[in-house]
Amino acid sequence: MYREGEVTLLVETLEGDADIYVSSTSLSPDFDNYDMNSVTCGEDKVEIPSDMKRPVGIGIYGHPSHDSTRYRFTVLVDYFSGSESFVQGNNREESDEDVEEESILWTIFVSILKILLDILV
Known part of the structure; x- marks a missing residue:
């Protein structure tokens, strides 16, 4: 993920037990190679701070104690976090090329x- 700003990742387990792993050093984080994770039963949530190095790798794995895992994955982006123009209260115009x-x-x-x-499902 290359998106700047604060990003919240939500994984809602529908069946089994899905866990989420995030890394700023690997695009394929796993159980042994990650910077942040959430391994609860039910809803897992990871908040990626705006100052975390990008790109960020995201991995979602089903717990091996279940034969299968189904989940809903949601990405919430705070477009204003870390934005200098927002913090200073200046208006920033975007060109059509930027958009x-x-x-x-x-x-x-x-x-x-x-x-x-x-691939994971």
């Missing part, structure tokens, strides 16, 4: 997440 570039990057990010989720 288009952000839209393309966001589309790529969502596509990669969907592929990762398909």
